[in-house]
Amino acid sequence: MSPSRTLTASRVGVYHVPVLLPEIEALLAGASTVLDCTLGGGGHSAAFLERGMRVTGVDRDPRALAAARERLTDFERSGQFRALLGNYADVSGAGLAYAERFDGILLDLGVSSHQFDDLTRGFTFREGAPLDMRMGTDADQDAAELLNSIDEVDLSALLRAYADEPRAARLAREIIRRRERRPFATADDLVDAIRAVLGPRSGAPDFARIFQAVRIAVNDELDGLERALPALRDRLTPGGVLAIIAYHSGEDRLVKNAFREWSTACVCPPKQMVCTCRGAPLGETLTKRPINAGEAEVEANSRARSARLRAWRRAR
Known part of the structure; x- marks a missing residue:
C-alpha cells in the first residue's frame, strides 16, 4: 500500500x-x-x-x-x-x-x-489530574512547582497578563494562602482556589482560561x-x-x-x-x-x- x-x-x-x-x-x-x-x-x-x-x-x-x-x-x-x-x-x-x-x-x-486527553500530562482540569502541563522535557518546572514557588506579585502579574483575570491579585493571594497549608499537587487544588475567589458559579470557561495561563508560563510560550x-x-x-x-x-x-x-x-x-x-x-x-x-x-x-x-x- x-x-x-x-x-x-x-x-x-x-x-x-x-x-x-x-x-x-x-x-x-x-x-x-x-x-x-x-x-x-x-x-x-x-x-x-x-x-x-x-x-x-x-x-x-x-x-x-x-x-x-x-x-x-x-x-x-x-x-x-x-x-x-x-x-x-x-x-x-x-x-x-x-x-x-x-x-x-x-x-x-x-x-x-x-495531550489534553491524557490525564497524566496534567493539561486538563479534570478531577485528580496532576498539575504538570509540560509540553516537553525542556521545561524548567511543572505547573505544581511553579504554583508552589512563585511569589505573589509575579503570580498576580501572570494571571492578569495571560488569563485577563480581573481578580488576579485576589486569586494569587488565595493560592499562596492555600499552598502554605498544603502544596498544590492536582488540578483539584487549583480549581478549588479558583472557586473560592470567583464563586461557586465559576465553571469550565474560567478553569480553562486560568489553566491555560499557567500552561503558558510553564512552557515559556x-x-x-x-x-x-x-x-x-x-x-x-x-x-x-x-x-x-x-x-x-x-x-x-x-x-x-x-x-x-x-x-x-x-x-x-x-x-x-x-x-x-x-x-x-x-x-x-x-x-x-x-x-x-x-x-x-x-x-x-x-x-x-x-x-x-x-x-x-x-x-x-
Whole structure:
C-alpha cells in the first residue's frame, strides 16, 4: 500500500485532529519543502506529504514525535519526511542546518488533543489530574512547582497578563494562602482556589482560561513565540509562506504585530526626516483578518473554536 493511500484514510488522526487543515493546505499549496514546527501527531504534515511535499517536523514532546514517526514511517523511510526533537523557539537547536530554508512554515500553537486527553500530562482540569502541563522535557518546572514557588506579585502579574483575570491579585493571594497549608499537587487544588475567589458559579470557561495561563508560563510560550518569529521568517525562501495558528489573544497579538511590521516599508520613528531603515517591506500579509474555523469544523472539533490563522509571504 502506498504512503499516500495509507494517509488518505486517516487524515483525521487518533493522536490529534489537525485544525483548519483545508485553509492551511491552500496557503501552502505552492510549497515544495515545509517545516512543521509543531508536529504533534502529524496531521498537518500528513496532508503535506500526500501532496508530494518534503516535510521536516519539529516537536518538543518526545511522545508526540514518536506517534508522528509511527504514522508517517513510510515517508520517513523514503526520505520525504524527517522528525526532529526540539523547541520551535530554537529550530537551530533541533538540528536544522544554519542555511536550510523552506517554502512553507507552519506553527500550530495549540495543545494536541492527545495531550489534553491524557490525564497524566496534567493539561486538563479534570478531577485528580496532576498539575504538570509540560509540553516537553525542556521545561524548567511543572505547573505544581511553579504554583508552589512563585511569589505573589509575579503570580498576580501572570494571571492578569495571560488569563485577563480581573481578580488576579485576589486569586494569587488565595493560592499562596492555600499552598502554605498544603502544596498544590492536582488540578483539584487549583480549581478549588479558583472557586473560592470567583464563586461557586465559576465553571469550565474560567478553569480553562486560568489553566491555560499557567500552561503558558510553564512552557515559556509567549516569550518563545516572540523569539521564534524573526528566526522562522528568516528560514523562508523568497516567496515562502509562514502560517501560524494561535489560540490565545496574546499569541495572536504578537503574530499580528510582527506581520504588520514586516509588511511595512519604513519602520523609522515617525518624526525622523530621512529614512534610514530598510526602506522596503520584507513581504506581505496574506490575511487581513484572522481565519477562523467554520461551524462544521467547530461542531466536529470543539477545540478549533478559538483558533485564529494568520499568514505572511516573504518578498521574492
